[in-house]
Amino acid sequence: MKKRLLSGIQPSGDIHIGNYFGAIKQFVDLQNEYDSMIFIADLHAITTIQNKEELSKNILNVALDYLACGLDPQKVYLFKQSDINEVTELAWYFNCITPMPFLERATSYKDAHMKAKEVNVGLFDYPILMAADILIQDADIVPVGADQKQHIEYARDIALKFNKIYGETFKLPEPLILKNVAIVPGVDGRKMSKSYKNTIPLFGTNEEIKKAVMKIVTDSKSPEESKNPDTCNIFSLHKLFLKDTELGVLRNKYEKGGLSYKESKDMLYEEIVDFITPMREKREMYKKDLDKVYEILNEGARRAKILVEKKMKIIRSNIGVNF
Numbered sequence: 001m002k003k004r005l006l007s008g009i010q011p012s013g014d015i016h017i018g019n020y021f022g023a024i025k026q027f028v029d030l031q032n033e034y035d036s037m038i039f040i041a042d043l044h045a046i047t048t049i050q051n052k053e054e055l056s057k058n059i060l061n062v063a064l065d066y067l068a069c070g071l072d073p074q075k076v077y078l079f080k081q082s083d084i085n086e087v088t089e090l091a092w093y094f095n096c097i098t099p100m101p102f103l104e105r106a107t108s109y110k111d112a113h114m115k116a117k118e119v120n121v122g123l124f125d126y127p128i129l130m131a132a133d134i135l136i137q138d139a140d141i142v143p144v145g146a147d148q149k150q151h152i153e154y155a156r157d158i159a160l161k162f163n164k165i166y167g168e169t170f171k172l173p174e175p176l177i178l179k180n181v182a183i184v185p186g187v188d189g190r191k192m193s194k195s196y197k198n199t200i201p202l203f204g205t206n207e208e209i210k211k212a213v214m215k216i217v218t219d220s221k222s223p224e225e226s227k228n229p230d231t232c233n234i235f236s237l238h239k240l241f242l243k244d245t246e247l248g249v250l251r252n253k254y255e256k257g258g259l260s261y262k263e264s265k266d267m268l269y270e271e272i273v274d275f276i277t278p279m280r281e282k283r284e285m286y287k288k289d290l291d292k293v294y295e296i297l298n299e300g301a302r303r304a305k306i307l308v309e310k311k312m313k314i315i316r317s318n319i320g321v322n323f
């Protein structure tokens, strides 16, 4: 029996190169090894996006992104979180056994609290809903970026507490955080993130990609001067696309001098475009056949729900709401 893997990303805007290398690539690489459930975390996105057109556009975009990046709907359960309505029911049961101060310690809440004028209850409850996503599917492993690690710890703690109160019901999930997947830097050198507006969009047009690449911040060394590849943001991004030998050649050019940052950026732009062209074509193909995409999501939800309904019967009965 294969172990079960579960993960999702929020449809909160156009995905970028950091999302691809930090999350989606892992889902694709692991889809043969694990019984994989990959979903679009649309309920989580409602904590920040409360505009019908924007949300539905983003949901469809993530579905297209997943398929274009190589998730195979024959192998993975691909679905939309909101189609598994039992998740919100389970989140309620978890709400009732979780102390407020425990949630107040979540970094996601603390960050939001620092930034936003008003934190909605959904945002405060974010880790509970995420625990429900994970535990309802009996997931063994959850591949995420390092920033999500605390949420998996919440899921484990909530599972332990539930099991203590109601008897053995949930498995304890493990996070899968790949060590070689470093944080991808954005054009300003900070972590690439939608919220910092420093992204290189994965499925942007060539012009958008070029514009983002040209904005990458560097020091002011002249073309002739020797440069340090290990402190250069452009070089960090080359690492994602070049083979070791090619990277070695580029490293030499940096150190020897004679290569301008502009030339390095032009090379990076070509690498990105070459890399995404096949995925972009696949995305266009699905875009022309949206009925097929909806069918894939519906079928994924239908199959996931069969498992969830079974699990919910046990949960309800353990709680005492089911005879």
Ligand code: ADP
Pocket (backbone or CB within 6 Å): 009, 010, 012, 018, 019, 020, 021, 022, 023, 143, 144, 145, 146, 147, 148, 182, 183, 184, 185, 186, 191, 192, 193, 194, 195
């Ligand atoms: P953003 O910071 O742009 O809002 P999300 O928080 O929606 O991105 O992240 C979605 C997934 O992509 C998560 O698993 C996260 O760990 C991963 N991820 C996001 N940004 C990066 C990055 N710069 N490097 C590596 N992984 C990332």
Ligand code: TRP
Pocket (backbone or CB within 6 Å): 006, 007, 008, 009, 010, 041, 044, 129, 130, 133, 134, 142, 144, 148, 151
């Ligand atoms: N919080 C995750 C993110 O922002 C998305 C998410 C929601 C998720 N539920 C999940 C990831 C369950 C893994 C498992 O990226």
